[in-house]
Amino acid sequence: MGDIDLRAFTPYLLAMAAETTSLGFQSTYKAQHGMLRTEWRVLFHLGQYGPLTAKTICDRARLHKTKVSRAVAALEAKRFLTRSEDPQDRRSDVLELTASGQKVFRALTEEAARFDAALMERFSAEERRILRQCLTRLAQL
Amino acid sequence: MGDIDLRAFTPYLLAMAAETTSLGFQSTYKAQHGMLRTEWRVLFHLGQYGPLTAKTICDRARLHKTKVSRAVAALEAKRFLTRSEDPQDRRSDVLELTASGQKVFRALTEEAARFDAALMERFSAEERRILRQCLTRLAQL
């Protein structure tokens, strides 16, 4: 060996690309709305799919229940969501975005779409298709 | 908006792919050699490019001096590198891998090459080329 360059090592390249691209969007949800990454992911799922229990968010977002629990508490403190008792299972609460939470969701999804479009602008349609396909498969290992 | 899926958001996809692919290789340097990610990166640069000062590693690896400082101390404690005074600048030490450090470097680079080959096996030559090119550009933003 000895002829490998770290810049040719896929996990390294992925980590660098993820770090670089995340930083830009991070400022949108962090600086503008005081949210952490997990909070934004939980807010996104509630905005996109409607009222859900924490368990459902865990399954769909592939997040551990402790992360969701803390993100939900933080979003509740910011008045971005409310809880109501789940009639089918009293261990769970159904979580729902407030009007304020929905407003932030819309602002963030719009910002995300703009951000992604700006990122992808530098690639051809073919490159974008292959990039997305490769990343999706690597993420699902 | 509202029609964006988080799985179509490039920074999210990159983060997922990076996390998934990193976990596998992490066990190699962590479990087998007790190293953290930054230590492996510093060790790699010393193994690949020979004796360097901390400053040079900072520049080449794009790592902050505090991270390099702590990684160097950890690698020194493991007897993977030694310091010697830089004749040109007494603020710096020249860092050099020990025989033990070189052995670990060779083992890890071989393992990295195998790991990468196994990852890329599922893609065509064209897909690999485009993936690498896209990631390199995204990492350099």
Next chain:
DNA sequence: TATTGTTATACTCTATAACTATA
């Protein structure tokens, strides 16, 4: 004055175990 490197501090992120209340 500026740079190299170290130490201190804080915050984010990840992972796990232990606990509660319900099922």
Next chain:
DNA sequence: TATAGTTATAGAGTATAACAATA
């Protein structure tokens, strides 16, 4: 017994400021 959710704790990652020694 098992599951939904909470709390506590520790380790890892990131970022910044302050400092000592040297340039």
